[in-house]
Amino acid sequence: TLSMAAANAVHWPERSWRLKYLSEAQYSLWESQGYLVIQDAVEKDKCVAAARAVKEFIGTDDDDPDSWYKNTLDIYADVEADGSKPVHGPCGMVQLFHHASFWSIRQSVRLHAIFSDLYGCHQLYVTTDRAHFKPPERAEHPKWSMPGDVHSGLHWDVRTDERHWPVPFGLQGVVYLEDTDAEQGPLHVVPGFHRQLQNWSKSQPADRSSRKPSADSLPLSAATAVAAPAGSLVVWHSALPHGPGRHVGTRPRVSFYVSYLPVDATAYVGVGRNATAPLNLADAGTIAFEEDPGQVSRLTRAERVDRWRLRLPLLAEDPREGELSRPPPGEEGAPPAALSALGRKLVGLDPWTNAQHSDDACEDDTEREAGQEGAE
Incomplete structure (x- = not known):
């Protein structure tokens, strides 16, 4: 468990449940480091399908490196000539949120089991986040070496100033759709920072940024590059500073953001907050959370269902499919994704029936052993 000093800055529930997928060694690493890499968390065929959808959507070809760089507009500030929103740009973010291949990953029993072990509860919602495609830096494509302030250096997706302590127990995750090495500028995290935030913050100016540490106070070199093979899940506590590194490799980096959040947040918000307080940006569903978390609430169950249904x-500030310059590959005007019994609960369509951390959240022993053998 966290020390009292660390607990003042970061909320971390004391574990009282039996693990169903993760090993004790993995959970111990999770508590000490604040992040975890689980190899083989997603089947390779699902990763291949999702990566193919991403590349088709943004118009790239593995055998044509020039195609990797053709999308040069800023996805946040620019528009195409016809007034539509760009689907991809130098920050690497891909504005593809709904595709059958993505939902195949989101409804994974294995992923749900992993997050259930970390929360100690299987009653979870799944997020509807996007993908990422980042090619190597090249002198002949200078715009791709300037991803913008949002995607440079380290940042948090929660407020970390003392006025907003303790940082809630919210988890974030990314699945590597293809093998990703350190030269490709993968996710960087500062290991164990959930235990260091209080002391570090005391050494900073009172008006420090709550969401982005200065390069002097916390440089990217202080973070660990998380390299892992395709199918790996990287999950981290929102209190850990994180961000991408420089891509000096030879192949594009392709990944997909996915996370789960508890239906009932009472045990995870921390002292002084009610259960409607968002655990992080994804839980709020609006950029307004970045300005003043106290003025926004968690997405309701109905709002989460609408994320899937519509x-x-x-x-809320992200573009809808009809506003983008092209539709999802093969899914123009398509209905909502098909859902499994688990998927219906994860989007909020069907209620969960048991608040306990139960066996139905996890896979059989064979799957569990496979996950442990491939985990770091």
């Missing part, structure tokens, strides 16, 4: 993006 094929809406993660955040």
Whole structure:
């Protein structure tokens, strides 16, 4: 468990449940480091299908490196000539939120089991986040070496100033759709920072940024590059500073953001908050959370259902499918994704029936052993 000093800054529930998928060694690493890499969390064929959808959507070809760089508009500020929103740009983010291949991953029993072990509860919602495609830096494509302030250096997706302590127990995750090495500028995290935030913050100016540490106070070199093979899940506590590194490799980096959040947040918000307080940006579903978390609430169950039913993006400010320059590959005007029994609960259509961390959240022993053998 966290020390008292660390607990003042970061909320971390004391574990009282039996693990069903993760090993004790993995959970111990999770508590000490604040992040975890689980190899083989997603089947390779699902990763291949999702990566193919991403590349088709943004118009790239593995055998044509020039195609990797053709989308040069800023997805946040620019528009295409016809007034539509760009689907991809130098920050690497891909504005694809709903595709059958994505939902195949989101409804994974294995992923749900992993997050259930970390929360100690299987009653979870799944997020409707986007994908990422980042090619290597090249002198002949200078715009791709300037991803913008949002995607440079380290940041948090929660407020970390003392006025907003303790940082809630919210988890974030990314699945590597293809093998990703350190030279490709993968996710970087500062290991164990959930235990260091209080002391670090005391050494900073009172008016420090709550969401982005200065490069002097916390440089990217202080973070660990998380390299892992295709199918790996990287999950981290929102209190960990994180961000991408420089891509100096030879192949594009292709990944997909996915996370789960508890239906009942009472045990995870921390002292002084009610259960409607968002655990992080994804839980709020709006950028307004970044300005003043106290003025926004968690997405309701109905709002989460609408994310699936209306094929809406993660955040209210993100473009809808009809606003983008092209539709999802093979799914123009398509209905909501098909859902499994688990998927119906994860989007909020069907209620969960048991608040306990139960066996139905996990896979059989064979799957569990496979997950442990491939985990770091």
